[in-house]
Amino acid sequence: MLLKRSPAEWTLLRLCGELLKHTSAHGIPNVFRAAHWCRRLLWAVFVGFALCCALWQCTEMVLNYYRYPSHEKITLVSNTMLAFPAVTICNLNSVRYSSVRKSVTMTKSLQDLGLKQSHRRNKSSCWNTTCPDSPAESDSYPRALRKFASQFNQLSDEEKIAMGHQLEDMLIFCNFHGQMCDTSFFSGFVNYKFGNCYTFNSQKTTDIRGAPISGAALNTTRAGFVYGLHLELFIQQIEYVKDVTHSAGIRLLVHNHAASPFPEDEGVNIPPGTETDIGMMKVLIKRLKSPYGSHCTDGDGIKNFYHDVYGSRYTRESCKRTCAQLSIVENCGCSHWEFAAPPDLQYPKCNLSAVGVSECVELYGYKFAHGMLPCDCPLQCKEELYQLTVSGSQWPSSAFIEKFSSDLREMGGQLSTIADSPQLIRDNLVKVVVYYQQLNSEQIEEEPSVSEIDLISSMGGLVGLWVGFSVCTLVEFFELFVDMLVFFAQRCLWKAVPNTYANPCSERGRASFTGHKTTNM
Structure with missing residues (x-):
């Protein structure tokens, strides 16, 4: 038995029915316009299925968006000018032998280290035989080396700087972008393994001792060998400490001027007696902050x-x-x-x-x-790297060494003591050239795989594909929502105000009838 509906309910149903019959959402009007109940049922099932599929795929899109996926975009950027990076050099020998001899404690430690080194070499004969000593003795040399390093690093920074190689003694020639440079272009720091290290173009205003230097940033406008940094260095092998320094040359790092260099873990070794050419290409990496995957x-x-x-x-x-x-x-x-x-x-x-x-x-x-x-x-989040291409050749050449020897004699000091021996020259001198191979730089940038616009566009495409919804359709339903609010507001106001209206004609007729009866009486 159907309940009898009030006129207000019939009006609300009519309000919704008019929208559903004429909405631009494809499929929904057919549920109401179909003449046969079987067609209405089929249309209703299909529309329900399409709505479920659209809802499911839109949910997957939203969940994927909140996983914050990302991808990398690689761009080759052409530049007319590039900032030249900082170049750090360290002598592979951390402390000068002449300075060690002035310290009684370090001299004693160095003697112990030499004994341990000699003992370790003698133990090499035990490769295929049984050695009588305990396994702990095999660790005696590394312990002695750590003890020597510990005693050196117990010194103050001023003492360590004084004991290390001085840039004034090492730097023979410096040229950048065709212009001469000197020690005022270098700052410095003390490394626990390599001693004094010096950085070209660090953009700091003081050198290793705190004296003021030029901190201006250096740029290059041309790529190629000629327009790079040219250095000739005297590594002073005569000052190397035996049993501590096992290789000769310098350690070189190319890095961003604002980053701390770690020569013990990074960089390349440059051997003496060679001209080492280092071509570089700048790589800029940009990452996205949380909530994206890199969490930079x-x-x-x-x-x-x-x-x-x-x-x-x-x-x-x-x-x-x-x-x-x-x-x-x-x-x-x-x-x-x-x-x-x-x-x-x-x-x-x-x-x-x-x-x-x-x-x-x-x-x-x-x-x-x-x-x-x-x-x-x-x-x-932002990182600058430099891809290096290293090549080398003999330096100085046999044709040039005679002229170079005469130049070393004029310089005097320790350089004059090696000037007469081509072998000593090649054992003690290093030439290195650092330059941009090209002014193009590579930029690797992390980008969101799904942006807000991508999400809205994809959801709109899916809803339009399955049920034909568009922005106009949403406006239609918004209009229905507003009409329903107005409808319920009118009903509430109609119930809240009492019915005090009286028909004047009825009142007038009732009064006349009453007066007529009174007169007759």
Whole structure:
């Protein structure tokens, strides 16, 4: 039995029915316009199926958008001018032999190191035989080497700088982009492994001793060998410390001027007696911040000792080394000389001769090397890399060495002592050229795979494909929603106001009838 509907309900049904019969959404009007009930049923099933498919695919699109997928876009950028990178050079010998001899403690440590080295070489005869000594003795030379490095790094920075190779003695010739340069173009720092290191174009305003230098940024407007950085260096093999330095030459790194160089892990070795040409190409990497997959950072809120000490910007490597330093400080009670430590850290440098310190430092050094420390060090959002192409040739050549020898005699000092021997010249001198192969740079940029516009466009295409919805269709349903609000508002107002209206004709007729009856009475 059907319930009897009120006129208001019939009006609401009529309001909805008019929209559904004439909506621009394909399929829905056919449910109401079909003459036979079977056709109506088929249309209703099909429209329901299409709506479910559209809803399912739109849900998948939204979920994929909130997974924040990304892709890499590689672009070759042509430039008329490129900023020249910083170039760091370190002598492979960390401390001069003449300076070591002035220190009684380091001389004794060096003698012990020489004995251990000699003992280690004698042990090489035990390759196919059984050695009577314990396995612990095989580690005596590395321990003696670490002890020597520990004693060197216990010194103050001023003492270490004085004991290392001086740029004034090493730099024979410097030319950049066809213009002469000198030591005022170099800043410096002390590395625990290589001693004094010097950086060309670091854009810092002080040198390794704190004296003012030119910090202007250098650019290049031409690519090629002629327009690069030309250096001739005297490595002073006569000052090399035997049993400590096993190879001769310099360590060279090409890096961004705002990043901390780590020559112990990066760079290339340049041997003496050669002209080494290093062609480079700039690669700029840009990553997306969280919530995208790389979760990169600009270093905000992350402790970075290398920024505190050297003023360099955040890198993942500097973060890891800061984390390692903090782990050693917290667990060993000292700061390790391999990592940067700001002056306000207020912890002494680790003395590996102290009881328990060596084992503690070795433990956390092992954890650092194997990535076992709990460090939260995301990638940097902007990173500059330089792809290097290295080639070399004999230098100086046999045809040029006689003229070059006369130039060395005029320079005087230690250079004059090697000027008469072509072999000594090739053993002690290095030439290196660093230049851009081309002014094009490669840019690798991480981009969102799905943007807001892509999401809306794809959802609109799917809904239009399955059920024919468009923006106009949405406006139609919005119009229905507004009409329904108005309808219910009118009903509420109609019920809230009491029916006080009286028909004047009825009142007048009733009064006349009453008066007529009274008169007759």
